[in-house]
Amino acid sequence: METAGLLLVGCGKMGGAMLAGWLAGDGAPTPVVVVEPQPAPGAIPSGRRDLAVVATADAIPAQFRPQAVVLATKPQIMDEVVPAYARFAGAGTVFLSVAAGRPLSYFAQRLGDTAAIVRAMPNTPAQVGRGIAACCANGVVSQAQRDLADRLLRAVGEVCWIEDEALMDAVTAVSGSGPAYAFLLAECMTEAGRAAGLPEELAARLARATVAGAGELLHRSTETAGQLRRNVTSPNGTTAAALAVLMAADGLQPLMTRAVAAAARRSRELAG
Numbered sequence: 001m002e003t004a005g006l007l008l009v010g011c012g013k014m015g016g017a018m019l020a021g022w023l024a025g026d027g028a029p030t031p032v033v034v035v036e037p038q039p040a041p042g043a044i045p046s047g048r049r050d051l052a053v054v055a056t057a058d059a060i061p062a063q064f065r066p067q068a069v070v071l072a073t074k075p076q077i078m079d080e081v082v083p084a085y086a087r088f089a090g091a092g093t094v095f096l097s098v099a100a101g102r103p104l105s106y107f108a109q110r111l112g113d114t115a116a117i118v119r120a121m122p123n124t125p126a127q128v129g130r131g132i133a134a135c136c137a138n139g140v141v142s143q144a145q146r147d148l149a150d151r152l153l154r155a156v157g158e159v160c161w162i163e164d165e166a167l168m169d170a171v172t173a174v175s176g177s178g179p180a181y182a183f184l185l186a187e188c189m190t191e192a193g194r195a196a197g198l199p200e201e202l203a204a205r206l207a208r209a210t211v212a213g214a215g216e217l218l219h220r221s222t223e224t225a226g227q228l229r230r231n232v233t234s235p236n237g238t239t240a241a242a243l244a245v246l247m248a249a250d251g252l253q254p255l256m257t258r259a260v261a262a263a264a265r266r267s268r269e270l271a272g
Contacts, residue, residue, distance in 0.1 A: 003092040005029050006152075007066040009057075009081065011036040014098055015072030016043045017127040021155030023051070028152060029067045033060060057084035068148055071097040071107075075270065078102055082110045089115035094145035096152060098122050100172055101270030104138045104165060116140040118149040121168055121176045122156070130219070131157030134171040136164075169271070173263035181259070186211040 006022070006029050008015055015036075022028035023045060030050040036043075037055045044053055054060055069088055073081050078099055085095070094116040097107060107117045118141060122133035133153045137146055146161075153159045162171070186207045193203030214228075221228060233239045246252045 003065045003067045005031045005064065005066050007069045008032060008034045009069065009071050010073035011039055011043055014122060014126060017156050021129065025155050027155055033064060066093055068152065069093060069095045071095060071099060075099040075101050082107065086111045094118060094141060094149060096120060096149045100176060101267055103271050108138065116145050120153060121171050123175050124179050126156035129156055132175055134160050134162055136162050136168060169264040169267040172267040173260040177263045182211060
């Protein structure tokens, strides 16, 4: 049976973001079948002839043989979800997992040695088309399948590939968990502004716009983060006074290093 189309298993925040990116562009194979027992209101567009939604794997049309199966369910329920899709292993289908903490070997054990598997670690800015995903593939994945996985992920942001799967724990700690660090920065700036005398609403507005604007400037600029920092810093000025605290021996860098190390360690623990 010839492979055609795309199967999305799970349509939560990440799966929904990817689906929206696929339907908005022209890089994804069609038709798309979504397996989601409890879709959130408005998460899945209606009235599209190239899109079908089913509640369980058993309800997938018998003749459907997808080019790609995208596994976007929570890692905690993968044990009960993945085996139902082993029938698609081999014969031109690639499995793309976006579940944190689940290595390639985990899926090979449940899908079989013939399964072509790509493991990806995307992040939540994919919801606005500004995510980044790091990927690695097992030895069964062909170049065409690698290109397809790349195309599917580029619908919601940037993509980079690594050959050493052991690096995925550090990737998870830096970019997978990283958006939370930026959000915490905005929270901390808000509280610091409040402590300095600003009304809380104004402090929150200033912090939010500053973090978002700085991120956009970093995105658009060809200069490094370090150079952009230096561009803001006048000698003996207000920014220099603040950075003297943040860049001290016990400042932000050692704290962030410990935080990323803790996240990477937890990622290894989840992988078993």
